[in-house]
Amino acid sequence: MDAVMLVGGQGTRLRPLTMSAPKPMLPVAGVPVTAHMLARARDAGIDRVVLATSYRAEVFEEYFGDGSAHGLQLEYVTETEPMGTGGAIRNVAERLHGGPGDPVVIFNGDILAGLDIQALVARHTGTGAAVTLHLTRVVDPRAFGVVPVDDDGRVTAFLEKTPDPPTNLINAGCYVFRRSVIDTIPTGRPVSVERETFPGLLAAGTAVMGYPDDTYWLDLGTPAAFVQGSRDLVTGRMASPALPGPVGDCLVLPGAVVAADAKIGGGATVGAGAWVGAGAAIDGAVLFDGAVVEAGAVVRDSVIGRDAVIGSGVALDGVVIGDGVRIERGNELRSGARVFPGVVLSAGAVRFSSDRT
Numbered sequence: 001m002d003a004v005m006l007v008g009g010q011g012t013r014l015r016p017l018t019m020s021a022p023k024p025m026l027p028v029a030g031v032p033v034t035a036h037m038l039a040r041a042r043d044a045g046i047d048r049v050v051l052a053t054s055y056r057a058e059v060f061e062e063y064f065g066d067g068s069a070h071g072l073q074l075e076y077v078t079e080t081e082p083m084g085t086g087g088a089i090r091n092v093a094e095r096l097h098g099g100p101g102d103p104v105v106i107f108n109g110d111i112l113a114g115l116d117i118q119a120l121v122a123r124h125t126g127t128g129a130a131v132t133l134h135l136t137r138v139v140d141p142r143a144f145g146v147v148p149v150d151d152d153g154r155v156t157a158f159l160e161k162t163p164d165p166p167t168n169l170i171n172a173g174c175y176v177f178r179r180s181v182i183d184t185i186p187t188g189r190p191v192s193v194e195r196e197t198f199p200g201l202l203a204a205g206t207a208v209m210g211y212p213d214d215t216y217w218l219d220l221g222t223p224a225a226f227v228q229g230s231r232d233l234v235t236g237r238m239a240s241p242a243l244p245g246p247v248g249d250c251l252v253l254p255g256a257v258v259a260a261d262a263k264i265g266g267g268a269t270v271g272a273g274a275w276v277g278a279g280a281a282i283d284g285a286v287l288f289d290g291a292v293v294e295a296g297a298v299v300r301d302s303v304i305g306r307d308a309v310i311g312s313g314v315a316l317d318g319v320v321i322g323d324g325v326r327i328e329r330g331n332e333l334r335s336g337a338r339v340f341p342g343v344v345l346s347a348g349a350v351r352f353s354s355d356r357t
């Protein structure tokens, strides 16, 4: 069966991390976000995936190649201009092998989902729907596009962010399309499946089915979600065949150096070639490859970019530090602060900042 993975977004909510790598290639629990869902797709019997790329397209092929090392056949289609989610799906149509009635599974490249992919496809083929959407329940759906369904599971509306949502089911970013429906998406201009294609199908009376599902689901689009997703993979709350080590309290990748009395836990990841000094504490945080945390520093629920240096005694909580940034001793940052590449925070410059730096 054919699948498409959408990986061409700019990932603006994860800046500055996405200035050097596209969001689906950022390492979460040691491997790119995309690698986790590709491995799950493979295990569900999908053998061929077309990656729809745009922003920093070259990085995907450099890492995944033809896919053989990952047990998949991978192809790449690059948009010259970003075509949006629907435009990207339409843009790969010629590379799909199936016939007009065959199912094509579409994945957003920034989602972690425990979804049973085979069951989603079975629901789709069993009902004969044009499109079947994976739906997940969230506690507060007001910030999402909600997707109410009737008693038969048929989607009745697509409602963009509304103050009084009629359901807590939201679009989870994985769909099965009947191949012929992809061919009806307009070419040559950006199209959003959420805002144009799906509402258009409903307006035309076409059967769009929902597949509500209560397994693990997380959109890794924000720094807090990125950290949580990494923790959940490391600790095994979200199972992934691509996890590069045993499930546990932390994941320390080969080539990392950790002082004997440093404390690494809470599902933290220490990247290849990273260095953690004496008495430092890394709690639930993600250290990219080559990051340095000097003696006595405390890093909690944060992402530390490649080759960044966190000085001795620094305290970080809930922050994003860009690649190569240097935070010298005595600084304390928390609550959503982001430090962009090129910045050196000299000793004691910031305490308790939640501003962009």
Ligand code: GTP
Pocket: 006, 007, 008, 009, 010, 011, 012, 013, 014, 023, 024, 052, 053, 054, 079, 082, 083, 084, 085, 088, 107, 108, 109, 110, 221
């Ligand atoms: P933000 O800028 O932070 O919202 O992230 P994003 O650019 O990734 O957008 P969003 O999270 O809404 O995208 C959902 C999925 O679709 C992600 O996997 C994106 O990589 C992908 N995507 C979004 N826009 C495009 C596009 O124009 N082309 C392609 N090929 N993929 C896209």
